Amino acid sequence: MLRNSEFKKFSILFSLMAVTTVTLGFAINMAAGILAIASVTAFGVAFFAFTKARYESIAQISNQIDLVLHNDDHLYIGESDEGELSILHSEITKMTLCIREQNDALKKEKEHLADSLADIAHQLRTPLTSANIILSLLSNNPDENQRKALVRETEELFVQMDWLITSLLKLSRLDAGIVVFQSEQIDVNNLICNSLRPFLIPIELHNTALQIDVSKGMIIQGDSGWLSEAIQNILKNCIESAGDSGKIEIVCEDNPLFTEIAIHDSGAGFEKEDLPYLFDRFYRGKNSEATGYGIGLALCKIIITRQGGTITAKNHQQGGAIFVIRFPK
Structure with missing residues (x-):
């Protein structure tokens, strides 16, 4: 309290006023002088006690703020009955709660980042190990x-x-929020054709039957490049699941509420326990023989949902898996 320059100035001013008042009181008579001393003393004691209490409250708040800055988890700022200090208490409590929530969010993000880095390292290590083994076999194998x-x-x-x-880089760009999706009118038929183009040769090699039912003039709003990327990830999953002599069916429907793109394959479908986690990144299913890296469907969901759409996956009643993408009108 005594370190405060304003309090020092007030103390000096108060002392001068007290001396002047007492002097004038005694100049009048003895009783006036004694009354002046009593009044000055009472006022001084009351002011000092009140100011000390306020400074103790302020010091407590300062200590609590210091705890916040040092990430203390057991932070509590008590209530105050005073007007301005009560408002200050309230605002600092809001600030501390906000900082605590941000700290918790940062901790979760760090944990998520650590887990993601571990998963990425594991995903990269698998093909690198296989390539290493193959190179060793190659160097010691004389057969052409x-x-x-x-x-x-x-x-x-x-x-x-x-x-x-490439997929991990796309995921990181989407997570960082640096991708700006274009908003344009997209012809659904053209979108499906462009998405299918990279798979036409694999479809022919695997003798996969392809059935497309898309009405002319169906339009959705979004970024054609990124949506094509999302549909290609679904098609890749479906073609691998359908296998040789399988079947891929793409059906698009339009109604006053939404435009729907449904992609159905004739594969084995999904295990029941895998259904809730299909779009989680790095999830490869309970089946230990599952191929892939668990990235494609996660990337697909982010692309579609960031553009206002929804995507679901389930087992088709006639067998196989079906992915349903919807874009509201």
Whole structure:
């Protein structure tokens, strides 16, 4: 309290006024002087006690703020009956709660980042280990045909790693919020055709039957490039699930509420316990033989939901899996 320059100035001013008042009181008569001393003393004691109490409250608040700055988890600022201090208490309590929530959010983000980095390292380590083994076999294998087969297998692993790294970069850009989606009118038929183009050769090689039912003139609003990326991830999953001589069916419907794109494959469908986690990143299912990295569907969901759409996945009543994308009108 005595460190406050304003309090020092007031104390000096009060002392001068007290001396002047007492002097004038005694100049009048003895009783006036004694009354002046009593009044000055009472006022001084009351003011000092009141000011000390206020400074103690302020010091308590200062200590609590210091605890906040040092990330104390057991923070409490008590209520105050005083007007201005009560308002100050209330505002600082709001601030501390806000800071605590932000700290909790940051801790969760750090934990999520650590888990994601561990998952990414694991995903990258798998093809790298396989490539290492193949290179060892390649260096010690004199058979020309086997060497060519091993080289092709290595090339496939590098293609997988390239896709994995590209997808992870896209996920990180979306998470960071630096992707700006364009809003344009998209013809659904063109969107489906563009999404299918990279898979036409694999579909032919695997003898996959493809059935498309899209009405002309169906329009949705969004970013055609990113939506094509999302649909390609679904198609990739469906083609792998359908296998040789399988079937892929794409049906688009339009109504006054939404536009729907449904993609159905003739594969084995999903395990019941996997259904709630299909769009979680790095989730590969309970089946230990599951292929993929658990990134495609997570990326797909982020792209669609960030543009106002929804996506669900379930087992089709006629067998296989079905993905349903909806864009509200």
